[in-house]
Amino acid sequence: MDEEIKKLVEIQNVDIKIMDITQQIVFLPEEFQNFKSVFEKKEKEKKEKEKIHTGIKVERRQQETELKAIEDQIASLQKKQNEVKTNKEYTAFLDEIENFKKKASAIEDSILNLMESDEKITEQGKIFSEEIESEKKNIEIKEKEMIKKIAELNKILKEYNKTREDIVKNVNSKIFSVYEEIRKNKKDGIAIAKVLTENNGNVCTGCNVYMARYMIEKIRKRNELIQCENCGRILYIE
Numbered sequence: 001m002d003e004e005i006k007k008l009v010e011i012q013n014v015d016i017k018i019m020d021i022t023q024q025i026v027f028l029p030e031e032f033q034n035f036k037s038v039f040e041k042k043e044k045e046k047k048e049k050e051k052i053h054t055g056i057k058v059e060r061r062q063q064e065t066e067l068k069a070i071e072d073q074i075a076s077l078q079k080k081q082n083e084v085k086t087n088k089e090y091t092a093f094l095d096e097i098e099n100f101k102k103k104a105s106a107i108e109d110s111i112l113n114l115m116e117s118d119e120k121i122t123e124q125g126k127i128f129s130e131e132i133e134s135e136k137k138n139i140e141i142k143e144k145e146m147i148k149k150i151a152e153l154n155k156i157l158k159e160y161n162k163t164r165e166d167i168v169k170n171v172n173s174k175i176f177s178v179y180e181e182i183r184k185n186k187k188d189g190i191a192i193a194k195v196l197t198e199n200n201g202n203v204c205t206g207c208n209v210y211m212a213r214y215m216i217e218k219i220r221k222r223n224e225l226i227q228c229e230n231c232g233r234i235l236y237i238e
């Protein structure tokens, strides 16, 4: 039994490494994806800002056209103004021209505002684009690193699996199937647990539960596979 237990402990140690590497292989792409989605959000934001920018430009062009039309109207009114005969007519023209001038002035203000916004957004967009560009490079680097790391981990994993197979070949198949059954049912994948004896309190290190003396004696006899009455793990005393 001693020999078999030793082999199970060896398998357990390899299994712990296999679990760890497998976890890393799953975790790395997830971590990368999280990183990437922050970037994708920024790219989306950039597109939205570009849309707003286009909107501002379109509005400015419309207002410039409108302003031009009003200016033409003012010019035409001023021309006609010189041809009027009566004072009343003259005043009416003046009023109309004044109204158009007010409208023109409001549109000019609005155009100025749009020009300012345009400049501001252009400047912000430049900074934003530079940020995105540098992050894009960063992501490419990170992706390459991740792929390389996963390849390395897979290589190590393969080696551990080979080591495991080699040990398993030499373990009694009944004992090994008990080990496998427990391992698959444990969240932590730990199927064999050391028992801390007397001075340390007779505790199963798998579940931290105290153990009766007769159990300790049974384990010490080493002629059968003993499982923890609480957690079911295979027990051994070093």
Ligand SMILES: [Zn+2]
Pocket (backbone or CB within 6 Å): 193, 204, 205, 206, 207, 208, 209, 228, 229, 230, 231, 232, 233
């Ligand atoms: Zn236990």
